[in-house]
Amino acid sequence: MCEAHSSHARGHDHGDQQHADGHGHGHGLSAPPPSDGAAECPVMPGSTISKADAEDAGLVRDYEGQRYYLCCAACGPLFDADPAKYASVR
Template identity: 65%
Template sequence: MSHDHHHEAPAGTPADDIVTCPVMPGSTVSKSTAEAQGLYRDYDGQRYWFCCSACGPLFDADPAKYATAA
């Protein structure tokens, strides 16, 4: 069994729990997993979930840029 280090939501995650990371558009995120790990921000009345801890500070630096991209 190998571990790949792509940022992917775990297999078997419900489709309505899957979103795309606004900072890394190729990465899918499980909302429930991201929330459990604190990997989200609320901006302009919308919640954004991130694939990894590096994305939060990038989002914080320019939230409007990433919010419009999402």
């Protein structure tokens, strides 16, 4: 679990940063827009990950013919619980 997600589980304040599912969250860095080799996590917009790294780590989900790349393992269960919600973030 990435540090930001693990600290969220402990219930701290995230300020004004909002996670796609409504709770505040952020990795603390402003990520550049995704390039061809990178993708933005649909669960945590603004968080990018290398597509190759996501593939290697199993941080990908396929939904309605589209591949989604997740920034960390904590985003997997959130995406799995409501893929349509996160697919609409694109």
